[in-house]
Amino acid sequence: MSDISAPTPRTRSASHYVADVDETPVAEVDAVKLDEKPSNLWRDAWRDLRRRPIFWISAAFILLIGFVAMFPGLFTSTPPNSGCLLANSNGGPTDGHPLGFTKQGCDVYSRIIHGTSTSLGVGFIVILLTSVTGIIFGSLSGFFGGFLDTVLMRLGDIFFSIPYILAAVVIMSVFSENRNILVIALAIGVFAWPTTARVLRSEVLRVKNSDFVMAAEATGLSKLAILFRHVLPNSIAPVIVVTTLSLGAAITAEATLSFLGVGLPTSEFMSWGNDISQAQRDLRTNPQTLIFPSIALTSTVLAFILLGEALRDALDPKARALR
């Protein structure tokens, strides 16, 4: 197996092999390659998301229900609360009333449409509350560490140790007089933020030891500026995922509280949870009064969970590499 081919220049001995220089050209050392599109975490994530049908389906559905919540009048002209005729109690679908009637004789379809804003409103206020509290607590305790970390995280542990549905039931019972969307959102959100704080804290702990943080410190950038400019942008991705997922959970929590009778007052607010609660008594005879609000609730929550899953896959490069 000596050199039988490859016209190599200046071959010294039979066992000294040199590849043909023309076949193995030597490239410039460390040449800059710019043929690919600019990319960073967010652009890569977007490129990944764009290819996912699940992302488009869930995003489109969320946009649709957002639109319904804002302009319910465009989807139904039947008032949800007034003009209910007991003659129609638990009635089946008729002309203009495609999903039939509730026990009180109100239009099911209209009540679902008008209930959308309640569910979404509560959900969004809850995640606003949890993410703002969670980001403040999580970033401060992760970034500054030490005593502040201990205090903030033990506080979080106390809140975390109380089941938030139980806590919300208690709070709602206290506020039995003037319940509104803000109150129920507060009741749910007050005990739900430690999850966000913990997720962010662990990310901040990871990022703050990076060399680029040390380099920024060496340029004289202040601690808070480093936190906002370098640490938070690099640790926020998991928080976005958790927040999207918990939006679905918040909507469920509102429905649960309403179902338990400690939610929003039936007289003022359309709420899917309320309707499900009302309909459970007639489940065997008139399942449609229960099924349709349940479908609305489940599909909305599912849309947010699927969106969260898609975001998680797109934002975690490690998970992407494994696929």
Next chain:
Amino acid sequence: MTATLPTPLGSGAAGAPLLEVRDLQVGFRTQGGVVHALNGVSFTIEQGESVAIVGESGSGKSTTAAAIINLLPGSGQILGGQVLFEGRDLATASRHELEEVRGKQIGFVPQDPMSNLNPVWSIGFQVEETIRANGLASGKAAVRKKAIEVLQSAGLADADKRLRQYPHQFSGGMRQRVLIGLGLSSSPKLLIADEPTSALDVTVQRRILDHLESLTQTVGTSLLFITHDLGLAAERAEKLIVMYKGKIVEAGPSLELLQNPLHPYTQRLIAAAPSLASRRIQSSSKPLGQLTHTEAGGAEGFDLITAAEERAEHVSAAGGVPAIEIANLTKVFKIRQGNFRSTEFTAVDDVSFTVAKGTTTALVGESGSGKSTIAKLLLGLEQSTSGALTVQGKRIEKMNSRELFALRRSMQPVFQDPYGSLDPLTNIGNTIAEPLKVHKVGDRESRRERVFELLEQVSLPKVLAGRYPNELSGGQRQRVAIARALALKPDIVVLDEAVSALDVLVQAQILRLLADLQAELSLTYLFITHDLAVVRVIADNVCVMQKGKIVEAATTDEVFDNPREQYTRDLLDAIPGAGIQMGI
């Protein structure tokens, strides 16, 4: 790639070789299709022979090692060719056949001793597991006895006690000894060692490789050694294979290949290897300056000998106030042990040295010697326990926050890890401009101009300003980090292992860039490194550190020519390739 491919290292000897790799092709499946990692690799290893594969990262050297035992990671697969081990083709062998060969006939020593032992099982359990899997012994007592033998032969004292310990109780060198012991436990015919010592200190590396060599020689095991270090490869193997972009570009007997590199890539590698270059200054046998490089674009930057000679002329006896003056510096860390108890650890112990303006002082030491702590103390990122740090005549400890802020303008760092030192979500332009913004230098437009100027200074195209770090290679990132450090026109740059993570060719390029910038901007460098070979080409003065203390401080030439301390001599001897005589 056809069957006419020549076989490098083909031997004229009779009888089949132990291992024959023929036209091996390996690809990795990705979203964009199959990426070829190996394009027709052929070589042979004879019984009892030691062969080293050398190449930069991404050259396919580790893929070759993994393909031989058919353990390609992830989506990798063998696309063509043969791996004939004693005439049997491992590329097409069944899983059962492969398991017979792996461990028993081909041993494998992996790269990273830290992650290749399972932290939840004791060392003994893992050694015994291997012994049972390879059928070396049966019965509890026999297996235990064999395990002790394995650890003893690996050079671990009181092996029977060690068996009950866990990986975290072992140092990196001890873990690698365990892994080598495991790899050799069944007296395999071939041992593949994939960068077995690249994570270890040089002196540890030397001891481990000496040990590995004596073991393989007594057993008669053939050795396939994968490394990025040409000097190390030449020192440890009879034959060298140089790989580049998935192909073998040159192969032959080690010494001949070093003395007569025929392929331009090998010539470049030899010119850029600091260990070989620094050795050659003394012998100055071959005028490597004559080497013609096929490429333009900074190619002249590869010749480290010329660089070193220029430095020798450049050393200017700069008078006046020294740039950095460190006196009796001590840093004690408190290590928490739980239960509110803590022990003290002296990372820096009574260290004194000065750095004259416009010169380079290298701080050399093995891991844990306290050299990086000095950098952090100097940069004001840690507080010293006692002693005086004086920069340009001003004491750092006595500075208030405004003075410290002003000091940062004149002193900037470059850190080791090119993948961690740039914010992945900030584009290159903003990264370089950040120090300017922080110190409110210029307006938006002038900052933009300055960024372009800096990019040009570090030989990067202007368009990079709008790009993000993940599009750049390690060397390019390190250029960006240098540009950021230079943005405020500092007088002092603290380089903390700034070239340690780079491939040799890139490393040579960056060292050249640093030397050019120093000449151009009359910078003062504090160069922190574990690699004495690099010191020779960049530094004027050297401080050798051991366990927090400076054991020897002198000019570079003195340290290399007449080392006074035994520790310095050990370090010098441990430079891989230092023992190679480059011929007449």
